[in-house]
Amino acid sequence: MSSIVFLISMGLVIYFLIQGDRQDKIDREEAVKKNDKIKGKNK
């Protein structure tokens, strides 16, 4: 039983990491756009 729960715990972590990675892509794109905007203003 402990092995099953252990693998479920690990599976859940991987699931959350993949979800986190998806959202992170969006956050990164927004950060790049924001930086470009600031650079544009400075020019």
Place this chain on the structure above:
Amino acid sequence: MKDMIFLLMFLPLIILALKNPFLGLCGWIWTIMAIPTNMLWGFSSDIRFTYILASATILGMFFDKDPLRKPPFHSIFILMLLFLIQTAISNLTTLGISEISWTVWNDFFKAILFSGLIIMLLTTKNRIKTFLFALLLGVGFNIFFEGLKFLVTLGSYKIIGIENSMMTDNNLFALAILLVLPLYFYIIPEVKQKYLKLGFAGLAGLSAISVIGSFSRGGFIGLIIVSWVVFKKLRLKNKLLFIVFGALIYSSAVYVASDKWEDRMDTIENAAEDLSLLGRITAWKLATVAAIENPLLGTGQDSMQNHQVWRYFYHDIEKMDFITTKNVSPDYGKAAHSIYFQVLGDTGFLGLLLFLLILSKSWFLSKKINKKYPDTWQGNLGGAINTSLVVFMISGGLLSMAYYDLVYVLIAITISLSRTVQEKEPN
């Protein structure tokens, strides 16, 4: 077979760490808290999973042009670095066994390195939330099994801690649980899926049971603190639910633990006659004597537990005679059993000052976030970490856990939080 499945599942973690280092940090904290090597007996039990993930994360940082990454400069982190340097200098002149002092330092160095990476990489809500999921699932795995074993065996199973971790005895495991318990209460309303809410609520309940099952007196005091703080913050309807479930968990855990547990807790009232407590007070006296004789450097990490060092300072214990409790035998060295006296003996008054500054500044910062941004995720998380720090500062007064990595992780998350709220503020 299990080893093979585990390795196949571990591989994506390495790839994710190389691709996006913040994910490596999340996998890293999961391996620190879940201790996968305790579950493996085959060929993979010797593999250093934490080391592999740490290397992949740091390597990934060289190649990943992360626009969200920030430098780790913050006054609290600088204090942490100064404290790390202070412990290193103390170890150079250690009075104990050099190897032991440097082993402790090595773990402490990793904790500070990890904290620095958290400050650099956990810069958005999504990143902090994902990290918390990994942390809570990691420690939750051990809480689940220890709590369940205690309940199923009707209290005859004694929770003695987790092997190959920093939670190696019942007191340390109880403190680790108490540090994450406020985070479970924070994350429950944050998740949308009902099954996850239930899962985290179940883990919070099993956390309370595990603390009771650890027979740790310091842990029990911490549990009362966490329960009180959580209770104060709840709405009236949830307060009633909390009382019903709290009473149910408490009575069932105490019932299965029966007389042994009550006898143990009764010693809190009869402290003056308790040999274990008298041993602690003797250790506190000796740590103070050691610091008076070595005010700037102390004796080096973990030196006071060395029999020779203990005996050396025992000769001067009459300096502390204004504290009238009986001293225990000088025949063996004893751990400080207090984060404050541990640091005082190990690193002297200078180290203690740095340590207290780190704790107090982190406490004020988390309190400030909680007060200034009520009903926001940052405010709620700041409040949860603030409770964890209070528990550490009070329960830690009876435990030798000053260099515990989880505390520095929580402090680093507080720094990350303060940066996310600063970004929102108008200039």
